[in-house]
Amino acid sequence: MSDEQPTETKSYEPKELGREHSNKVVEFINRKAVSPNDACPVCGSPKNTVAHTAYKIEAQPAEGVPFSGVQMPLFATVCFDCGFVRLFSEMIVNHLIEQEEASKTTATVGGADGD
Numbered sequence: 001m002s003d004e005q006p007t008e009t010k011s012y013e014p015k016e017l018g019r020e021h022s023n024k025v026v027e028f029i030n031r032k033a034v035s036p037n038d039a040c041p042v043c044g045s046p047k048n049t050v051a052h053t054a055y056k057i058e059a060q061p062a063e064g065v066p067f068s069g070v071q072m073p074l075f076a077t078v079c080f081d082c083g084f085v086r087l088f089s090e091m092i093v094n095h096l097i098e099q100e101e102a103s104k105t106t107a108t109v110g111g112a113d114g115d
């Protein structure tokens with residue numbers, strides 16, 4: 001009997017996006033969207049969803065595009081009415097969400113002298 005080697009796959013295993021994180025991404029995209037409910041650019045339908053999977057694609061690092069190595073992590077939105085899929089940079093979206101949350105905290109905290 002030979003020892004089974006752990007299978008080393010080169011392919012990326014998609015990871016699941018937690019519901020809370022997924023909701024944050026939905027809210028972020030809706031805030032950024034030019035049209036109400038982030039209508040699909042192909043068919044105009046507002047029936048889009050953020051896929052509950054985070055993806056990665058092979059990519060060469062580009063100046064000003066933050067990702068490490070040769071894989072760019074991505075979020076995807078899917079249109080229920082035509083199937084069009086759009087991809088968003090996970091690192092940029094997460095960074096902007098963190099910035100917004102930090103500025104909210106700064107805006108709501110403070111003012112009290114405390115004693």
Ligand SMILES: [Zn+2]
Pocket residue numbers: 040041042043044045079080081082083084
């Ligand atoms: Zn569509």
